[in-house]
Amino acid sequence: MTTIRDVAREASVSVATVSRVINSNGYVNEDTRKKVGAAIDRLKYKPNSVARSLYKKESKTIGIIVPDITNPYFPQLVRGVEDHLIKKGYTSILCNSDEDPEKERLYLDVMKQKYVDGAIIVSNTIDERLLQEYDMPVVALDRSIHKDIPTFAIDNRDGGRAATKHLQDIGCQRIAHIKGPEQIKNAEERYTGYLDVVKNQSWFRDSYVVPGDYDQKKSARATMELLEAHPEIDGIFAGNDVMALGVLKAAESLNINVPEELAIIGFDGIDLTEMTTPELSTISQPIYQMSVEAAETLVALIEGKTNAQSGHVFPSTLIQRQSTNSVKENVT
Known part of the structure; x- marks a missing residue:
């Protein structure tokens, strides 16, 4: 050598x-x-990159912390970050936290030891006071950590309203919600958007809301129990696309036709929603744009540039596909 x-x-x-x-x-x-x-x-x-990082106290490396790498949403989110970083001469370390504060602290310790230059963090459990201990630039992606940390995300409540209103507009009379984990802020915001539309409807029942925990299998089981208890439900808003896949599986298991008997809409806009039968309607996030802008801001902060963004709230987009592609007759 x-x-x-x-x-x-x-x-x-x-x-x-x-x-x-x-x-x-x-x-x-x-x-x-x-x-x-x-x-x-x-x-x-x-x-020798290790020697250089020891000498210069920098590594041209960025840490990325995400909650669950098995959720297809997060690899799509990371892709935009990596694409931008590599153009700017940075490499990245990907960390899967499982929303575990101890794992998040461990990863931050490793980043500090390796002189990682900054971090992009997707977390609902990390404490802003903890980040202050590490003295490196941090950008939040998908969900906020603290008002002083640049955040790149969408208006989840507005997206929840749009999803529920869409089901209402195509004629659904009894709309249920498969809810994400209570401790995750964006899940709560999407649920609040759902309530904005349905809470004053005479037909609304608290039992129309069931937990799916952003998990396909859990949401499938929850949907089967929901539809067996409430066969009158004709529309379901799932709080993310992974849960919408579970809803679709449950409908198939119960021999319920989608969208003729049950309309389904998810949230996020992951690629898998185009590969199902029927294809799933969704509230699509500008995933790539959000992640690129987050990476741009982090690099600007690392390099001490004054034009670094303080964050950005992006609009979401309703994408109607086959799972909500029929106008139902109004039922009284």
């Missing part, structure tokens, strides 16, 4: 001069800089 000493010998300069060129630290005249650069190219020298 080529070392920095090999480069120094090749360029007929000192090791210190090669180090100054590599780290852009200290004066080196232009002719010498070119000579060292040519030697590095000829020898295909790769600087």
